Amino acid sequence: MLNTRFFFAASVLAVLSTPASAASDCGRVTIADMNWNSASLIANVDRFILKHGYGCDAELVPGDTMPTGTSMVEKGEPDIAPELWSNSLKEAIDKGVAEKRLRIAGKALSDGGEEGFWVPQYMVDKDPSLATIDGIRAKAKLFKHPEDPSKSGFYTCPAGWNCQISAGNLFKALKLADDGFELVDPGSGAGLSGAIAKAFAREEPWFGYYWAPTAVLGKYKMVKVDFGSGIDKNEFLTCTSSAECENPKVTMYPPSLVETVTTEAFATRAPQAFAYLSKRAFKNAQLNELLAWMEDNQADGNIVMEHFLKSYPSTWTPWVSAEVAGKVNKALAGL
Amino acid sequence: MTTESWLTKFPEMERASLVAIRKGLDNAYRDFSRSWGESIEAVFDPLLMFLVWLEKLLLTSPWWLVLAAIVALVYGASRSWRLSLGVVVAFLLIGYFGMWENTMRTMSIITVCTLLSIALGVPIGIAMARSDRARSVITPILDIMQTMPAFVYLIPVVMLLGIGKVPGVIAVVIYAIPPVIRLTNLGIRLVDKEVLEAAAAYGATPWQRLAGVQLPLAMPTIMAGINQTIMMALSMVVIASMIGVKGLGQPVLKSITNQYFTMGLFNGLAIVALAITFDRVSQAYARRTQRHLKGGNDA
Numbered sequence: 001m002l003n004t005r006f007f008f009a010a011s012v013l014a015v016l017s018t019p020a021s022a023a024s025d026c027g028r029v030t031i032a033d034m035n036w037n038s039a040s041l042i043a044n045v046d047r048f049i050l051k052h053g054y055g056c057d058a059e060l061v062p063g064d065t066m067p068t069g070t071s072m073v074e075k076g077e078p079d080i081a082p083e084l085w086s087n088s089l090k091e092a093i094d095k096g097v098a099e100k101r102l103r104i105a106g107k108a109l110s111d112g113g114e115e116g117f118w119v120p121q122y123m124v125d126k127d128p129s130l131a132t133i134d135g136i137r138a139k140a141k142l143f144k145h146p147e148d149p150s151k152s153g154f155y156t157c158p159a160g161w162n163c164q165i166s167a168g169n170l171f172k173a174l175k176l177a178d179d180g181f182e183l184v185d186p187g188s189g190a191g192l193s194g195a196i197a198k199a200f201a202r203e204e205p206w207f208g209y210y211w212a213p214t215a216v217l218g219k220y221k222m223v224k225v226d227f228g229s230g231i232d233k234n235e236f237l238t239c240t241s242s243a244e245c246e247n248p249k250v251t252m253y254p255p256s257l258v259e260t261v262t263t264e265a266f267a268t269r270a271p272q273a274f275a276y277l278s279k280r281a282f283k284n285a286q287l288n289e290l291l292a293w294m295e296d297n298q299a300d301g302n303i304v305m306e307h308f309l310k311s312y313p314s315t316w317t318p319w320v321s322a323e324v325a326g327k328v329n330k331a332l333a334g335l
Numbered sequence: 336m337t338t339e340s341w342l343t344k345f346p347e348m349e350r351a352s353l354v355a356i357r358k359g360l361d362n363a364y365r366d367f368s369r370s371w372g373e374s375i376e377a378v379f380d381p382l383l384m385f386l387v388w389l390e391k392l393l394l395t396s397p398w399w400l401v402l403a404a405i406v407a408l409v410y411g412a413s414r415s416w417r418l419s420l421g422v423v424v425a426f427l428l429i430g431y432f433g434m435w436e437n438t439m440r441t442m443s444i445i446t447v448c449t450l451l452s453i454a455l456g457v458p459i460g461i462a463m464a465r466s467d468r469a470r471s472v473i474t475p476i477l478d479i480m481q482t483m484p485a486f487v488y489l490i491p492v493v494m495l496l497g498i499g500k501v502p503g504v505i506a507v508v509i510y511a512i513p514p515v516i517r518l519t520n521l522g523i524r525l526v527d528k529e530v531l532e533a534a535a536a537y538g539a540t541p542w543q544r545l546a547g548v549q550l551p552l553a554m555p556t557i558m559a560g561i562n563q564t565i566m567m568a569l570s571m572v573v574i575a576s577m578i579g580v581k582g583l584g585q586p587v588l589k590s591i592t593n594q595y596f597t598m599g600l601f602n603g604l605a606i607v608a609l610a611i612t613f614d615r616v617s618q619a620y621a622r623r624t625q626r627h628l629k630g631g632n633d634a
Binding site: 064066067070146147148158159160161184185186187188190191194195197198201202297298303 | 350354357358361365368369372373383387486489490493494495496497498499500576577578579580581584585586588589590591592593594
């Protein structure tokens with residue numbers, strides 16, 4: 001808490017001392033600090049660079065995919081969603097862009113996000129056949145349902161998330177119910193990761209949906225189950241990800257688009273800051289590394305931001321001009 | 336910034352040591368859950384079996400039979416036709432709006448939570464009333480249980496027992512049990528000393544004094560506690576659904592993430608209807624059984 005206050009005091013000084021031209025066109029900027037680690041890291045990096053490099057009065061506000069996306073379209077607030085998994089609210093974003101309320105700055109994760117059905121590495125080490133869906137079918141009895149010992153459990157995506165639809169459709173397409181599997185709704189993201197943590201603590205079997213880059217997949221090594229179908233992107237977009245899909249077919253998850261989205265008002269008000277956001281993109285491998293560092297040090301977004309800016313200048317300096325990089329480095333030295 | 340002293344900046348613990356403490360405790364908990372998790376899970380197996388059985392019973396029986404049983408219970412407890420009719424209408428509406436299954440799931444888990452809270456809470460309350468030392472130990476624990484944000488203990492419980500009904504019941508009971516304990520204690524302590532002396536003078540044993548004098552006289556207060564417990568258990572339904580407890584909480588969560596306001600409202604109202612049913616029935620039952628306390632003119 002004290003740290004934030006110091007940042008705030010420092011930022012007031014910074015705003016006062018930077019030339020009026022830079023500060024005035026950017027103004028007050030709100031950045032959605034999503035409730036998962038990678039997004040929080042990116043949000044903190046954006047805040048620091050916008051504040052010290054572009055003289056914006058940048059501020060973090062708590063966020064989550066659905067509420068933040070909806071609020072940006074409807075109310076024009078917050079200004080920036082640094083890591084938005086746009087598949088999950090594709091329609092709203094498309095509409096927002098068409099109505100000139102939103103502008104897409106670019107990819108936040110250059111390789112895209114990775115989704116799939118996973119099993120723990122320790123199970124595959126013992127039985128390599130479990131890396132394929134046929135192997136899992138054959139050993140369905142291993143994956144006990146938490147409430148009904150006669151059934152097998154597949155941990156699906158929490159209720160209300162968009163991935164619940166795609167995971168449910170794939171579950172149907174793969175006809176997992178015929179092998180005795182039943183969908184287990186973990187209720188929330190925390191419930192799902194808690195179930196994974198429990199399975200890993202005791203090396204129990206686990207089979208379910210998850211996504212990367214996440215601290216969970218950085219920390220608990222898992223293997224993505226091969227459906228043997230390859231990726232049918234068209235099928236995925238038109239049917240698998242839609243609740244009205246009558247006859248889902250098997251396809252692997254295509255890499256999902258993870259973008260930085262801003263409000264149109266911010267993009268027109270601060271073109272230079274917007275240009276930075278359109279260049280700022282992370283590679284999954286690097287992000288996993290940072291997330292693992294975060295987990296090991298139990299660091300929050302603020303601390304991992306400092307670690308990132310100090311230890312990986314070659315990653316972030318190309319995103320900004322030399323002049324801005326100088327300002328950011330100066331502010332970093334004062335931390 | 337360079338001249339920081341303890342006067343301008345709170346002398347906080349060094350980050351490294353703080354992290355060491357946090358990691359140390361986390362790892363200790365992880366080791367604990369690794370070595371004891373399975374045996375603790377086995378302890379709760381009978382509870383899980385009962386929960387699954389009750390839910391299946393409510394779900395597989397024909398709806399009219401369940402409704403008839405509920406109304407019979409309501410009438411038996413309250414002897415009020417108006418209340419029974421209200422319950423029938425509420426449940427018919429719930430069924431008509433497609434929330435019957437979730438309502439049955441919620442009802443089964445809430446019934447178990449309430450019974451468990453009473454079975455554990457009343458004896459603890461009695462112990463608290465009989466010994467000041469017990470009270471001074473239990474009161475701060477109750478304060479923690481009522482104010483600690485549920486997620487703080489929810490996820491550790493998930494790590495220990497997995498997701499689903501049992502951790503859900505534990506979370507609900509932790510949150511909902513304090514009123515019944517507090518009010519049992521209060522009710523017994525409020526019983527007149529003279530009445531107790533009179534009972535002692537008639538040669539009543541401590542057990543007879545408790546069962547025959549203190550508990551009956553404390554009953555109105557205890558019933559108020561049980562009521563509060565039921566209400567709090569129902570309000571925890573949504574939180575419990577965050578760790579995979581099926582029922583009315585899940586659609587509420589779903590509506591929060593997707594801004595389906597009407598769906599949230601309907602399911603919220605179904606929770607309210609359940610709460611009012613439980614509340615009115617238990618209150619009417621209490622009033623009916625305690626009528627003799629008011630001079631016994633209409634018993």
